Amino acid sequence: MSTYRLSSIFKPRSVAVVGSQSRPRSVGRAVVNNLLASGFSGPIGLVNRHPPAWEGVTTVRHLRELPWTPDLVVIATPADTVPALAAEAAEKGAGAVVVLTAAMGHGPGSPAARLQALTREKGLRVLGPNCLGVIAPHARLNASLASRFPKAGDLALISQSGAISGGLVEWSMSQPVGFSAVVSLGDALDVDFADLLDYFATDHRTRAILLYVEAIRDARKFMSAARAAARTKPVVVVKSGHGAATLATPAGSTHTQNLARPSAVYGAAFRRAGLLRVRSLDELFAAARTLGQVRPFPGRRLAILTNGGGVGALSVDHLHLLGGTLADLSDGTRHVLDGILPVGWSRTNPVDLLTDIDAERYAATIETLLDDPANDALLAVNVPTVLSSSVEAAEAVANVLRRRPAHGRRKPVFTVWLGNDPQAEAILDAAQVPRYPSESDAVAGFMHLVRHREVQAALMETPPSLPEDFSADVATARALVDAALDAGQTWLDPLATTQLLAAYGIPMAPLWRAGDPEQAVRLAAPLLAQGATVAVKILSPDIPHKSDVDGVRLNLPNETAVREAASGILRRARERRPDARIEGVLVQPTVQRPKARELIAGIADDPVFGPVIAFGRGGTAVEVINDQAVALPPLDLRLAHELIARTRVSRVLKAYRDVPAADERAVALVLVKLAQLAADIPEILQLDINPLLADRDGVIAVDARIAVARDRRLHKGRGHPRFAIFPYPKEWERTLTLGDGQTVQVRPVKPEDDAMFREFFTHVTHEDLRLRFFQAVKHFSHEFIARLTQLDYARSIALVAVYPGTHDMLGAVRLHADANYEKGEYGILVRSDLKGHGIGWQLMRIMIEYAQWQGLKVIEGQVLRENRTMLAMCEQLGFKVHPDPDDPTLMNVSLPVAAAT
Known part of the structure; x- marks a missing residue:
């Protein structure tokens, strides 16, 4: 629901409290006392079976008896009574309820489930249950159990913990900081982090947002809202649970999976969203102090x-x-x-x-x-x-x-x-x-602002594009995975693994399957005859880490060594893993790259954020060394290089002593290709390349494993079923024929389109720019262009028309959905020298089709009254046109999406 009716929580005109107020230490009485002490100016109602007399407030036995409609209802009653009281609040016309009650259970039939169903049916917003409540100092509202009422200021605090909310309020009383709001989410049955990020991102009283996170439930919704908020103001987050060991994965998981710890994945998500992560409450306090003053x-x-x-x-x-x-x-x-x-x-x-x-x-x-x-x-x-x-x-x-x-x-x-x-x-x-108790606190405050600025710059950077000649063979990869799943396999066959990597341009040393030592000798013979050495490895779908059973022998120079190695490997595997299916051995040429660095790269599966790309130091001791970093796909080359830079092994990719620098760009390309593979084939659950050898001549995968599973959807609606970040919507690429017979390509805007947009604007007159942007535009800054090309595809789409081959841009249309995914605001611009070719009309039709696909209800826009050409096209497309009530120079246009043809 996002920001729908949240004003009833933060700017209510009236409040009702349901629960006992007669006992001195009752929750209801505490809330009423806080409401009165905060100076709330609107009507306050007390609802109780035996309402006490209370000066200046209305007391009734039932909500329906209130002589006025409460905007906000605070409920502090036993769990079984909460759903019925919330329903009564909805019938009375309340916009939101704050549920302080704890222990409402989980699952079908529980009070929590009944309350959640009610919110969806009635459109009632619910904060909680099991929360501390809400404080909005500018509205003189303290509908909470906090012991103090903080100063009004410009920091918004959103916390999953009531104790953290109360502690920060207490701390703020002795500090020169104030809050625009303090919100305790509790169990977050309805209102969640994403809803509040959307709300405070556009709240003019909020300059910075503080988050205390224990867990995220809807990763895509959170990432979309967080990225939008971070573009407008600082967002600082502290996440509990740094010490969580590894993801709950099967015993046969890959090294990559074991390295993608939840704390690291959350850190990658926060970084990608542009949030400033701090590690402790002390740091959060320091950030609050700094952001409140500087x-x-x-x-x-x-x-x-x-x-x-x-x-x-x-x-x-x-x-x-x-x-x-x-x-x-x-x-x-x-x-x-x-x-x-x-x-x-x-x-x-x-x-x-x-x-x-x-x-x-x-x-x-x-x-x-x-x-x-x-x-x-x-x-x-x-x-x-x-x-x-x-x-x-x-x-x-x-x-x-x-x-x-x-x-x-x-x-x-x-x-x-x-x-x-x-x-x-x-x-x-x-x-x-701003003053600090110590020099370390002051320096930390300074660095908080530095990092925020750098995060903002990173959000606006234009990444380099992939090589034009790279084209993945998605059909081959899809066929390999489908065949494995149809055969009931959970791990891709080693030969299929090599073929799949090759389909994405990731080189891997060739390998052959041998059922017994003699077949291994025959397969190795041609390599040995050329003077090469070979490697022999155990082949078993039940032994994920070959070294666990001493299942690898390298640099074998002759047939005798190959025979003995294969026999020994098979014997040890059967002795140490009698339960495992032993299918034979693999034979590979020994990769001779003496100055190569051993790396690991792969795909892990996070239960919250879905596919994660991991990179780090490789080899048999990879988990002991613990040098890795993770990132959320999709990736571009800039993000891939940034991922590499966050590891210690990145330092030895540079030249040192007599070792030439490794081809870091080739390593980055592997990471981008893995991200693309995760986007194209959602059934890939885990992928492990270890080691990935890198030197000045490029990269080569020596060993790899791929786990597959039927599509396990994390996200409802459109787009990739598992990505937390909406990937490039390739399905919206089109080929169109214009009225003059010319063929043009229409595709979504990409981050690397910066130069193309700059060239496009040289073909647009100053007058057309004024009509589009409602003001004269003479300078196109990097930030201006970045806002046009850096899109969150979950909320926005921008489609460009280009000539095939030259990629000259002819025009663009964009549609930005509101936080509630009900309305979309459009904008369009066509090259001034190409008007009359039908480009604008075609782009508008595709934009309307996209709005229908996205499930929006209305498309809206504003057009200068003098822009008769645009107004006429809107009328032809079915838009309603009417004057803007606040600006006589503008006309408002709107189109019900369901009625569009």
Whole structure:
């Protein structure tokens, strides 16, 4: 449902509380007390069988007896009574209920199941059950069990834990931060993380969003909402459960599967969505403090000012530990400071003022550092001494910042005032200067903002495209997997595995199957005759890791060695795994690449996020070394390189000593191809390439395993049944014939279309650009183009018409669905020199067809009143056209999708 009726939770005009209020420690009484204490201005109703007299509120025995309709109903009654009370609230016309009741059970027939069914039938929004409630300080609403009412501010907190919500509220009382809302999700039968991310992403009172996550249920819905929110404002998340071992997978799982731990997968999801992940509540508090006072800024170079050399050194250590950059001092700044500071100052960053600095020189130093273009932010650390005043130093900081321009970009200043001087702290708080209890906290706050900025930049980056000549043989891969499934196999045959990888351009050393030692000798003979050596490996669908039964022999130089190796391997396998099906041995030429790095690459299956691409250090000790990273598909080359860079093994892919650099691009291509394979064949459950050898000549897979299973759907509706991120919708590629007989290709926009869009805009007149964007557009920034090409296909589609062969862009149409997937807003633009060829008409028809496929109810748009050509086309397509009530220059157009033909 997303944002539907959420205003009833955060901006209710009236509230009713259902539950006992007579007992002093009852939940209902606590909520009523909080509502009254918060100063809620609307009507408050108390519903109870024996309602007590309560001044200033309405008391009734039943909800239906209230003389007015409550927007929000808070329920704190026994579990069995909750569904009926919620139904009564819906009949009364309430928009939402907050259910504080716990232990409502699970499964068919439980109170929780009955409540969930009711929400879908009546359209009633439910927060909870088993939650702390909701706080909306700007609405003077405290419909919760929190012990304090926080200050109004611009941080929204969404937590699955009521204890975390209450703790953050308590912590905020002594901090210069405030909240736009505090929400406890509880069991989240209806309202979930995605709904609230959608809501707060567009809430003008919310500047940043804080999340405490225990588990995500609907990964695709969460990822779509999180990516949309992160593009507009900072989203910080802390996830409990770092210590979870491995996924609950069968005993025969691959190395890749065992390495894709839940915490790593969640981290990959948060990173892909553009969220800033922190590891503890302390970090979340620090992030809340920073985001509540400092707006994101460009750059990552930190200048440090201190009157204590040791504290300055510790600040630098922590900055390096977190991956920050220590700013240089420009020559001009050093020259100015030489004239301000006494002989003996550090003359480098950190700027050590010595211990007897006075307020005037302190202020002058801050002014100089803020004016220095060689840094992006300033950290001021003050240590109390008998020779200098902490209060005067705080006044110096405040006065400097007051004198600087209030408008435009202000370089942020972070402060640490050791010694707990209340007067100094009050001065900094009054000046809205962020202060921290220690230098490590301050540096962490600085890095939170740096990382947020970098995440935003990554969301807008344009990745390089895949080679034009790469084309996967999907039909062959599909046939191999279908044949295995039809035969009842759960693991692909080794020969089929080699063929499937070849279908996606992933080279693998050839192999042959031998039923006994003598056949192994015959298969190896041609290789041995050429002077090559061979490898012999156990062949069994029940032995996933060959080394477990000592089932591998390498570098065998002659027939005798091959015969003895095959005999020994088969004997040991039968002795150690008498239950296993032994089908023989595999014979392979020994891959001789002495300076290659052993890597692992593959596909794992996560029960929440579906297919996951994993990469890391390979070999027999892969799980002991534990050097891996994971990413959610689909991938492009930029994301693949970023995945590689998050491992330690990435360092040895570079050149060192007499070892040439490995072909990292070839490694990245393998990861992109695996992601494409996961997109094309959802039945691939696990895939393990170990080792994948990489050197300067490229890559080759030495061993691989592929597990398959019938399609196990994670997500309802359109698109890939298992991907958490909606992949490129290839099914919307079309070939059209225009009125003049020319053939054009229509396809969804891709992230790498940046250059194509830039060239397209050179063929559009300034007047046509004004008609499309409602203003003159003279400069196409990277961010502007990225917003057109970086799409979340779960919510948006943009279709471009291009000439086959040249890929010259003729026009584009886009449709963006609202958070409730009911309405879609469209936009269209055609090259000015190609008007009259029917391109716009064809694109609009495909866009309408897409809206029907997506299940939208209405397509809407705004058109300048003077744009008669567009208005006429809309009328011909069946759109209703009417004036915009708020802007006389605009016309609103709308089309009921079901009625479109």
